[in-house]
Amino acid sequence: MKLKLVLVEPEGMINFGFILRLSKNFEVDELAVVRPKFQVDHEEVLRFAAQGKDYIEKVKVYESYEEALEGTKVCTSAKVSGTDTVRDFVLPWELKEYVGEPEVLSLVFGRESVGLTREELSKCDLLLHIPASKNYPVLNLSHAVAITLYEVWKQYRLERGNLPQKPSEKDLEVFMRVAGELAERFVGDEVKRERILIGVKRLISKASKSELRSLLYLLSRCSSFLKG
Structure with a gap:
């Protein structure tokens, strides 16, 4: 399965640096960036990417949101609803149950300031939501990416050989x-x-x-x- 991370108009270089590092940690195949608000290979970005700075080679910049999307598209949002179809959601650990094993899985994250628009959400196949305190449910972008990639890693890419062997x-x-x-x-x-x-x-x-x-x-x- 090809794993693709799509960032829509990211605004912070530090966050983006952390996401480069996370992409290397969890073997993301492509990091697609739609209309970034900074130069993706800026010195500040690479500094916070640490040993993940070489992952910049897998970054692709797009002008069009639609062009960046591929395969099974899973949008993310802190704002959800049980009555609004566009904002009807699944939880990170339920992802494989809903999408199976697609050839391409695109995880889509919105802007740090306002997230994804309703129009952008409507172009996805599924909405994923990370539950947090109702008093402050909005996660930092790089933190949300980390949690989501970890759940994907557990469900799709973690090999039993990486874990302690259980007794027979x-x-x-x-x-x-x-x-x-x-x-x-x-x-x-x-x-x-x-x-x-x-x-x-x-x-x-x-x-x-x-x-x-x-x-x-x-x-x-x-x-x-x-x-x-």
Whole structure:
């Protein structure tokens, strides 16, 4: 899937620098900028982009909003409504449920000052809203981009190999067998023993594979020592 970020008339160079960095963090394929209010490769922009400054090569500037849009278009807004069709929304973690796996996913963000107009919103396929305090629901542009890209990353691009491996059912069975042997040796009360083992099982169900194996090694060594 091609991931495209569309910024409509961005106004702040610092925000844009942060967004360059975020685009590199979350592997955005293209950063489309519609009528920016500054030079996109300005020294101030690149300073705040930090190690993401080389991402400037993937930035494309457009004069037309329509020309910048591509594929499945998801607009974003802090202003939403349950009765206004244009402002009917979905939440970031529901995105994949609604749009599936499109060839191109365009995430559209409006101006820092006024966001997107109704006409611009109407050209999108979906409106995405990040819920926040009703007393102050409007997020900074780069913060909204960060939250949205993170949700997209979780739903579409995060590989299991990047995360700690979970133990298999076989690993859990072996661990519980050894734990059961030790509990039977040291806890005479059957009811208490069963309660302890239930607690142990719930605890290890949250462990990673490497954590479980370390605990199993310790229990196995204890069991071997006791056997003599």
